[in-house]
Structures are given as structure tokens and as C-alpha cells.
Amino acid sequence: MECDAPSQTPDQQQPYNPYQNLPGARQTNEPICHFLQRLPPAQAASTNPPHLLPPWYWIANPNRSAYPAGRAENGDVNSLARDGLALLHEFKQNVAQCARNDPLRTQLREVLIGEIGAVAKRWGVTSGKWMLFPRVDDVNEVWRTVCEGVDANRLGTGAKVSTLGQEGDPVRLICVYTKDFTDVEDVRRVLLALVDMGLVRADMPRGITYKCDAYTYLDIYAKNEYGLKASVYGSKEMLAGS
Structure with a gap:
């Protein structure tokens, strides 16, 4: 050819x-x-x-x-892992003090997601x-x-x-x-x-999903102990929003 x-x-x-x-x-x-x-x-x-x-x-x-800001490297993965694992440990401690149906659990989880994103940005693992x-x-x-x-x-x-x-x-x-x-x-x-x-396609039954590498480095997969979704975005929801 x-x-x-x-x-x-x-x-x-x-x-x-x-x-x-x-x-x-x-x-x-x-x-x-x-x-x-x-x-x-x-x-x-x-x-x-x-x-x-x-x-x-x-x-x-x-x-x-x-590439972001001319940077093509993977960022500082070791620092991401250190700070990210500290956040996950703190989250587990805080959740352990909540009752099973306490809405604070959901709030803490949303805060955690934002904090992991901020740490990933700080160390260039985006x-x-x-x-x-x-x-x-x-x-x-x-x-x-x-x-x-x-x-x-x-x-x-x-x-x-x-x-x-x-x-x-x-x-x-x-x-x-x-x-x-x-x-x-x-x-x-x-x-x-x-x-x-x-x-x-927008009409795909399950669509496709998007996962960030920071979650991979922090061993956040499906059915993780923190109750986090392994995927950050889904095509069905994102296309519906478009």
C-alpha cells in the first residue's frame, strides 16, 4: 500500500x-x-x-x-501519590465518624473529588x-x-x-x-x-467513559473503598449536556 x-x-x-x-x-x-x-x-x-x-x-x-503549557511529561507522580493518599486516608477517618445514612458522607466525597483534582493540577498529573x-x-x-x-x-x-x-x-x-x-x-x-x-454515538446504550490518570496512580478503580466513581465523565451525560 x-x-x-x-x-x-x-x-x-x-x-x-x-x-x-x-x-x-x-x-x-x-x-x-x-x-x-x-x-x-x-x-x-x-x-x-x-x-x-x-x-x-x-x-x-x-x-x-x-500539551499543557508546553509540558509533555507525566508530572510528579510520586508527589501526587503522597498527597493523594493522605487525602484518601483523611477522608476514611472522617467518614468513619459519620452514621451510615449521614448526608455528610456525600459532602465529604464531593470535597475529596475536588481536592484530588487540585493535587493533580499542583503536581502536573492531569x-x-x-x-x-x-x-x-x-x-x-x-x-x-x-x-x-x-x-x-x-x-x-x-x-x-x-x-x-x-x-x-x-x-x-x-x-x-x-x-x-x-x-x-x-x-x-x-x-x-x-x-x-x-x-x-449519542444513542449508544452505555456510552463510553473517561478516567483520569491520577485515579489510576491512586488505585481508584471500580468498587473502591471510598465510594468514588472510577470514571470522571460519561459520554451520555456529556453529550446530553452539549
């Missing part, structure tokens, strides 16, 4: 690529079609020895302007992602669309696709990253771009 070289916009004259030389990542100035031919996610397990198969294939937005779950039969095409959107600066800072699912799992996970989970307008912008690309 023939394909064109990457387009060069003023912001792309010196493309940024934090995944350069990373196995399973698109390389600087590698045409999208070459990247997809070299690493098709649906065929990952059949074309790589298990011990050499990376868990994810990655693509970065080459535009530096896509990335988050919309999560897509295409079937294996569809993942190559969905991943192609996402990669083209990332490269064209229509989406966020980058994306990744899982190379393996659980045994017998017919789907793969694609994460589409944004620069700041507290920037609701930018999160919505990326969601609307996914809708425009045909990857998300």
Missing part, C-alpha cells in the same frame, strides 16, 4: 514524540499507514513472540501545542483518557481512525491500543488521551471529535 508522508504544519516542523524508540510506538515522521502495517493490533499476538509483545501500541500527537472497546474484528479500522485523528491534532495528546485482551475476550481497549481532565471543555472537544469520526 502506498501512502503519503506526514503533513508538515508550522507546529510540526520539529515533531514531538515521547515514544521515539519505544517498541510498539509510531516513530517520528513514520507515515501512519506504515505504522499501521507494521503493528496492526488485531494481529499483534500472531506476529510477535509472547515475550516480545508489548502490552500497548502507542501514538503521540506531534504538535507540542497539544492527563486522562476516553476509553473505547472495539471488537477484535473492528480494532484495526477503529485504531486507524484514532491514529489519523491524533496525527491531525483533532484529538488529544496521544492514544494507545491494547495488543491482547483477557483470554476469550472479543474486544480490545483504545485509550484516547487529553491533556487535562479538569479542562471540561477540552475533554468535551475530544469527545465531539470522536462523535464526528463515527467512533461514538
Whole structure:
């Protein structure tokens, strides 16, 4: 298959690529079609020895302007974990003093959510992602669309696709990253771009969800002991609000 070289916009004259030389990542100035031919996610397990198969294939937005304040790093994760865990510990202590049906529990939880957001901003750990779950039969095409959107600066800072699912799992996970989970307008912008690309529909029964990386670093998953929702946003609610 023939394909064109990457387009060069003023912001792309010196493309940024934090995944350069990373196995399973698109390389600087590698045409999208070459990247997809070299690493098709649906065929990952059949074309790589298990011990050499990376868990994810990655693509970065080459535009530096896509990253917060020119910063593309992950921020100070250790400081986030220290301060975030302290907040969670304090929350547990406060909740333990409340009766089971005390409305103060809900208030404390809302305060906690805001405090975690503030700590994430303070230490620059603001990335988050919309999560897509295409079937294996569809993942190559969905991943192609996402990669083209990332490269064209229509989406966020980058994306990744899982190379393996659980045994017998017919789907793969694609994460589409944004620069700041507290920037609701930018999160919505990326969601609307996914809708425009045909990857998300407003009438999807369950929609898709958005999770911030700060929660991941703090081990806040579904059914956590703090009663927090693992996802920060849902497409159905956000699109209804639009």
C-alpha cells in the first residue's frame, strides 16, 4: 500500500514524540499507514513472540501545542501519590465518624473529588483518557481512525491500543488521551471529535467513559473503598449536556 508522508504544519516542523524508540510506538515522521502495517493490533499476538509483545501500541500527537503549557511529561507522580493518599486516608477517618445514612458522607466525597483534582493540577498529573472497546474484528479500522485523528491534532495528546485482551475476550481497549481532565471543555472537544469520526454515538446504550490518570496512580478503580466513581465523565451525560 502506498501512502503519503506526514503533513508538515508550522507546529510540526520539529515533531514531538515521547515514544521515539519505544517498541510498539509510531516513530517520528513514520507515515501512519506504515505504522499501521507494521503493528496492526488485531494481529499483534500472531506476529510477535509472547515475550516480545508489548502490552500497548502507542501514538503521540506531534504538535507540542497539544500539551499543557508546553509540558509533555507525566508530572510528579510520586508527589501526587503522597498527597493523594493522605487525602484518601483523611477522608476514611472522617467518614468513619459519620452514621451510615449521614448526608455528610456525600459532602465529604464531593470535597475529596475536588481536592484530588487540585493535587493533580499542583503536581502536573492531569492527563486522562476516553476509553473505547472495539471488537477484535473492528480494532484495526477503529485504531486507524484514532491514529489519523491524533496525527491531525483533532484529538488529544496521544492514544494507545491494547495488543491482547483477557483470554476469550472479543474486544480490545483504545485509550484516547487529553491533556487535562479538569479542562471540561477540552475533554468535551475530544469527545465531539470522536462523535464526528463515527467512533461514538449519542444513542449508544452505555456510552463510553473517561478516567483520569491520577485515579489510576491512586488505585481508584471500580468498587473502591471510598465510594468514588472510577470514571470522571460519561459520554451520555456529556453529550446530553452539549
